[in-house]
Amino acid sequence: MLCPCSGTRKSKILALYQQGVTDLESISLRTGACSGCGGCEADMLAFLAECAEAAAEAPISGAGRA
Numbered sequence: 001m002l003c004p005c006s007g008t009r010k011s012k013i014l015a016l017y018q019q020g021v022t023d024l025e026s027i028s029l030r031t032g033a034c035s036g037c038g039g040c041e042a043d044m045l046a047f048l049a050e051c052a053e054a055a056a057e058a059p060i061s062g063a064g065r066a
């Protein structure tokens, strides 16, 4: 659980990220994460950085042409 206040899990954040919702404010608006105590903000930003790294290492398949 990434944000216990809102019940937001990493899987939800990842799903949103993959849909193009990549900034904390937009994710917060959609999930309620970071809108309670705020204690998850550092973890949320770290996880978004992980998502960005993963996306950079494994670009969407089909993006390039052979």
Ligand code: FES
Pocket (backbone or CB within 6 Å): 002, 003, 004, 005, 006, 033, 034, 035, 036, 037, 038, 039, 040, 041
């Ligand atoms: S843990 Fe996310 S707002 Fe409290």
